[in-house]
Amino acid sequence: MNGGPAAPNRTGPSDGGPSISRRSALAAAAGLTVSTSGCIRQVRDILMPNNIQQLSLTITTLPADSDRQSIRLSRELADVFETVGINVSFDIRSPVDFHRTVLYDHEFDVWIAEHPGGTDPDFLYEALHSVYTDESGWQNPFGYTNLTVDDSLETQRQLEGEKRREAVTDVLEQVAIEQPFVPICIPDQHRAVRTDRFDWDERALATPQGYLGVDPAPDVSTLRATHTDSRPTSNLNPLAVDYRGEDPFVDLLYDSPATETADGEIEPWFARSWEWDAGTIDVRLRTDCPFHDGEPMTAEDVAFTYRFLANMRLDDAEAAAPAPRYRGLVEAVDSVEVVHRDRVELRIDAGRPVGERALLVPILPAHVWRERAGGANGPGGATIAQETAEAVATENVPPIGSGPFQFAERTEGEGLTLERFDGHFTLRSDVDLPAPTVDELTVRVDPPGAAAQRVVDDTADVTTSPLEANVVAGVDQSGSTRVLESPSWSFYCLGFNARDAPFSNPRFRRVIAQLIDKEWLVDEVFRGHARPVATPVTEEWVPESLEWNGTDPETPFLGTDGEVDEAAVESAFETAGFRYDERGRLRVRQ
Amino acid sequence: MLAEVLTQVALVIGILLPISVLVFIGRERLVRTRAEWRDRLRTNAPVIAVLLVVLLINRVARQxxxxxxxxxxxxxxxxxxxxxxxxxxxxxxxxxxxLTAYFASVYVFGYTFLLIFPVIAYFMLSDTRTFRRLLAAYALNYAIGLVLYILIIAYGPRNVMPAELTERMLYDTNPQYQYLTREVNANTNVFPSLHTSLSATVAAFASMTRSAYPKWFPIAVVLAASVAISTMYLGIHWGIDVAAGLVLAAACVVLSDKLVGRWSLSDLFGDRFEGLSDRLPRLRREE
Incomplete structure (x- = not known):
C-alpha cells in the first residue's frame, strides 16, 4: 500500500469494517487532510481503512406546500443519482428553516431551491466571491473559493459598456466550467389578476413598483392581494434573510434612494437625482419626507444606513458584522459623507453600472435602528455570527419605514394590512413617479392551490406570489381574470457545499451537472413554464458560448429524455478520478 | 373561506347529530338525562375542565x-x-x-362527527365513568400529541410526493379544507396521526359500551377505520403516523382507565362535596 491518492485496491465491498457516518468521518478527517504529505496519509489509511465508501449525499430542499417545484426537482434528481450509484437522502425544511440551514449554518451537502438571482450579473460577486465564505446570507453560501474567479468578479465591477460585457462573459464562462452551483432553469412568473378592478402593468409586476401607479376602477379603494407564503405576516425585517422571499411588501414599506425597473434600469426614487463623477456619487435627496412615525428622513439616515449595513455594530470596527442582505451592493461603498441635510456623497469603489446599484438599499431610520446595533456580542466575547445580531433577529413589527405604504395590522399566519402613507413624496403633485393608488393593501395568506381561485372568485385582485407551474394552465380566464407574465431572473439551481469533499472538486461537480436533464425537467416539472439555462443571468447577458441550444453547451446531459446513460456516467466519474465497486456503487473519499 | 367551511361542517353535524341521538341513544335515556343532567354535569366538571385546558394550551401552543x-x-x-x-x-x-370524495368527506365531516357524538352519547349514560374516561382519553391524545409534534418535525407524503398524489390530494381537490386544517395544525405536525388516534379511541370506547349502544359500535368501527385510511389515501399521513396513532390510542384508553377516579374531589376540596359524593360511587374509590 503506497497511500496513493486513489488507493483503488481497497475499495472492494469485502472491507466490511464498521461503517463511519459521514459527519463523524468528516470531523475526523478535517484535522488530517490539512497536509497531504505521504506520511500523514499513510497514518490515516491505517486509522481509517474505511474512509472510501459509497457516496451518500443529502438534498436539502423545501416541502411542496412552500415550493412544489423544488421538491419535485429534488426527487427526480434523486432517482437519477440513485441510478448511478449514489446513496441519496432528503432534508426537507420549512422556508425559514431551510434558509437558516443553508445560509446561516451551511449544514448541507447540496440544496435545490430557487436562487433570487438578479437583473444585473453582478449578483454573482456576492454569490461566489471567496471573501464571503465565512459569512451568513446569500453571500457565498456555497463556500466556493477560486482566486481566478474572484479576480474576474472584481474586474467586471470596475468596468462599463462593452468592456464590462466582455469581463462578465469571462466570469460566466469560468463559472460554467467550475459549476459551483448548477443553474437549472429560470421559471416564468405568472400572476392571476383582476382586470375589472385595476389596470395592471405586466412588466412592472416583476418589481414592487408594479403595485404602485395601478389605476383602480371607480369605487375601488382596496387592493386585495393573496400570498402563499406566510412569512411576511411573522416578520417584516428587511435584513432577515430567513424571512425574506419573493414578497414586495417590505419594499413597499421602505424607500431606497433609487429603484430598479424590470429591465435593470436604475431610476431616481428618494434621490431626486445624482451625479456620477469618477468614483463619487453626489446624491440630491428629496426634502420634507417623513418616516411613518413622523420623524424626518434626511441625509443622516441615508448615511447611517450605509454605515449600518457595512457593520451592524457601528463603532466596533474590530469585529465588523456586515448585514446578511445587500452585502454585494454595500461592498462598493467606500465612505459616505453628509454634505447637507438633503445631500450625500458616496465614494464608490466600482464602475458606474455596479456603483449606482448601491442606491438600491432600503433607508433605515437611524432613530430606530441605532438601538439595534450590537447584540452580536455574546457573553463570551466577540462573535461574527451575523444572524444573532439584534438587527437581523428582530421581527421588526411594526416596521417604521418611509415607503408609499405603512403598516396597519397583521395576524400571524393569516394576513397583513398596509395602508397608504399620505406623507409619501410620490403623492405630491410635482413628483411624477408611480404612487399608491388605493387606501389599503390587504394581504391574505392562502394555500398555493387556492390562490388563483380567489382571484377568479373576485375575493382577491392579484396573486402576489407567482403561480405554481401546475396551476397556470387551469386558471379560468373567461371572466375578468387574466394571467400575466412578468420578466423573471430568479433561477432554480442545485447548490453544492464546496467546503466538503467531494463537492469541493470541480470535476465531481461537472459530472453531477451532466446528470441533470434541464430541458426534460422543464417539461416534466414546470410544464414548460420555464426556460432551461446554462448560465444564471438574464437573456441580454448570456454570451453566445453559453446560449441554450437544445442542450447545455458546457455540461450536456449524459443520456436522453431524463434517462441517464449509466455506462457514460460511470466512465465520466472514472475519468474524473472516482471509482465504482463491482455492485455499481460510486465510491469516494468523503 | 374558513367561514364557509365551518358553516358546512356545522350544517352537516347539525343534521347528523339529532338523527344519531334518536337512532343510537333512544328516548328513554334522553328523559332520564333530563332529570339528572345537573348532577352529572357537576360530577363531570373536573374532567371537562381538564379537557378544555388541554385544548386551550393546544390553541396557544400553535403560536x-x-x-x-x-x-x-x-x-x-x-x-x-x-x-x-x-x-x-x-x-x-x-x-x-x-372514493376520493368519500375519503375527503370522511376526513372532514366523518371525523368531526365521530368525535362529537360519543361525548353526547356517554353523557346520556347514568354511569358517568365512561364519559369521564372518554374526555380524559381525548385530553391525553391532545396532550401527548402536542408534545410529539414539538419534538418531531416531519412533513406528510403530500409535501414530498406532490406529483404522484395530485389526483387525490385533499388540498388539490378541495383547497378550501386547508383553511380548516391549518386552524388546527401546522403542516409539520404529522407524527402521530391524531385523526387516527382519536378515531381509534372512539372505536375502542364503542366496543366497551356496545351493550349500551349496540348499533353505534359497528358504525364507529367503520368510520374510525375509514378516517385512518383516509389520512393515507389523501396523502396527509405516512403509514408510520397511522401506526403511531393506533399505539397512542391504545395508550390513552388504558391510561384513562388508570387515571379516572383516582383523585377524589372530596379529598381535594374537603366536605363541601360530601352530599354530592354520597350519590357517586366513584368518589369513594379510595376509601
Whole structure:
C-alpha cells in the first residue's frame, strides 16, 4: 500500500469494517487532510481503512406546500443519482428553516431551491466571491473559493459598456466550467389578476413598483392581494434573510434612494437625482419626507444606513458584522459623507453600472435602528455570527419605514394590512413617479392551490406570489381574470457545499451537472413554464458560448429524455478520478 | 373561506347529530338525562375542565410551538420516507373520484362527527365513568400529541410526493379544507396521526359500551377505520403516523382507565362535596 491518492485496491465491498457516518468521518478527517504529505496519509489509511465508501449525499430542499417545484426537482434528481450509484437522502425544511440551514449554518451537502438571482450579473460577486465564505446570507453560501474567479468578479465591477460585457462573459464562462452551483432553469412568473378592478402593468409586476401607479376602477379603494407564503405576516425585517422571499411588501414599506425597473434600469426614487463623477456619487435627496412615525428622513439616515449595513455594530470596527442582505451592493461603498441635510456623497469603489446599484438599499431610520446595533456580542466575547445580531433577529413589527405604504395590522399566519402613507413624496403633485393608488393593501395568506381561485372568485385582485407551474394552465380566464407574465431572473439551481469533499472538486461537480436533464425537467416539472439555462443571468447577458441550444453547451446531459446513460456516467466519474465497486456503487473519499 | 367551511361542517353535524341521538341513544335515556343532567354535569366538571385546558394550551401552543420546535425538534421527514418509501402510493391502484370524495368527506365531516357524538352519547349514560374516561382519553391524545409534534418535525407524503398524489390530494381537490386544517395544525405536525388516534379511541370506547349502544359500535368501527385510511389515501399521513396513532390510542384508553377516579374531589376540596359524593360511587374509590 503506497497511500496513493486513489488507493483503488481497497475499495472492494469485502472491507466490511464498521461503517463511519459521514459527519463523524468528516470531523475526523478535517484535522488530517490539512497536509497531504505521504506520511500523514499513510497514518490515516491505517486509522481509517474505511474512509472510501459509497457516496451518500443529502438534498436539502423545501416541502411542496412552500415550493412544489423544488421538491419535485429534488426527487427526480434523486432517482437519477440513485441510478448511478449514489446513496441519496432528503432534508426537507420549512422556508425559514431551510434558509437558516443553508445560509446561516451551511449544514448541507447540496440544496435545490430557487436562487433570487438578479437583473444585473453582478449578483454573482456576492454569490461566489471567496471573501464571503465565512459569512451568513446569500453571500457565498456555497463556500466556493477560486482566486481566478474572484479576480474576474472584481474586474467586471470596475468596468462599463462593452468592456464590462466582455469581463462578465469571462466570469460566466469560468463559472460554467467550475459549476459551483448548477443553474437549472429560470421559471416564468405568472400572476392571476383582476382586470375589472385595476389596470395592471405586466412588466412592472416583476418589481414592487408594479403595485404602485395601478389605476383602480371607480369605487375601488382596496387592493386585495393573496400570498402563499406566510412569512411576511411573522416578520417584516428587511435584513432577515430567513424571512425574506419573493414578497414586495417590505419594499413597499421602505424607500431606497433609487429603484430598479424590470429591465435593470436604475431610476431616481428618494434621490431626486445624482451625479456620477469618477468614483463619487453626489446624491440630491428629496426634502420634507417623513418616516411613518413622523420623524424626518434626511441625509443622516441615508448615511447611517450605509454605515449600518457595512457593520451592524457601528463603532466596533474590530469585529465588523456586515448585514446578511445587500452585502454585494454595500461592498462598493467606500465612505459616505453628509454634505447637507438633503445631500450625500458616496465614494464608490466600482464602475458606474455596479456603483449606482448601491442606491438600491432600503433607508433605515437611524432613530430606530441605532438601538439595534450590537447584540452580536455574546457573553463570551466577540462573535461574527451575523444572524444573532439584534438587527437581523428582530421581527421588526411594526416596521417604521418611509415607503408609499405603512403598516396597519397583521395576524400571524393569516394576513397583513398596509395602508397608504399620505406623507409619501410620490403623492405630491410635482413628483411624477408611480404612487399608491388605493387606501389599503390587504394581504391574505392562502394555500398555493387556492390562490388563483380567489382571484377568479373576485375575493382577491392579484396573486402576489407567482403561480405554481401546475396551476397556470387551469386558471379560468373567461371572466375578468387574466394571467400575466412578468420578466423573471430568479433561477432554480442545485447548490453544492464546496467546503466538503467531494463537492469541493470541480470535476465531481461537472459530472453531477451532466446528470441533470434541464430541458426534460422543464417539461416534466414546470410544464414548460420555464426556460432551461446554462448560465444564471438574464437573456441580454448570456454570451453566445453559453446560449441554450437544445442542450447545455458546457455540461450536456449524459443520456436522453431524463434517462441517464449509466455506462457514460460511470466512465465520466472514472475519468474524473472516482471509482465504482463491482455492485455499481460510486465510491469516494468523503 | 374558513367561514364557509365551518358553516358546512356545522350544517352537516347539525343534521347528523339529532338523527344519531334518536337512532343510537333512544328516548328513554334522553328523559332520564333530563332529570339528572345537573348532577352529572357537576360530577363531570373536573374532567371537562381538564379537557378544555388541554385544548386551550393546544390553541396557544400553535403560536409558540413552531419556534420551540425549531430549537428542540428532530427532523424526521427523510427517515419516514426512507423507512416506508412509497407505501402510501399503494392506494393509487384503487383510486377513483368517488372514493376520493368519500375519503375527503370522511376526513372532514366523518371525523368531526365521530368525535362529537360519543361525548353526547356517554353523557346520556347514568354511569358517568365512561364519559369521564372518554374526555380524559381525548385530553391525553391532545396532550401527548402536542408534545410529539414539538419534538418531531416531519412533513406528510403530500409535501414530498406532490406529483404522484395530485389526483387525490385533499388540498388539490378541495383547497378550501386547508383553511380548516391549518386552524388546527401546522403542516409539520404529522407524527402521530391524531385523526387516527382519536378515531381509534372512539372505536375502542364503542366496543366497551356496545351493550349500551349496540348499533353505534359497528358504525364507529367503520368510520374510525375509514378516517385512518383516509389520512393515507389523501396523502396527509405516512403509514408510520397511522401506526403511531393506533399505539397512542391504545395508550390513552388504558391510561384513562388508570387515571379516572383516582383523585377524589372530596379529598381535594374537603366536605363541601360530601352530599354530592354520597350519590357517586366513584368518589369513594379510595376509601
Amino acid at each position: 409558540t410551538a413552531p419556534e420551540l420546535s425549531r430549537k428542540v425538534g428532530v427532523h424526521l421527514t427523510a427517515t419516514f420516507y426512507n423507512v416506508e418509501g412509497e407505501f402510501i402510493l399503494l392506494f393509487k391502484s384503487v383510486e377513483t373520484p368517488e
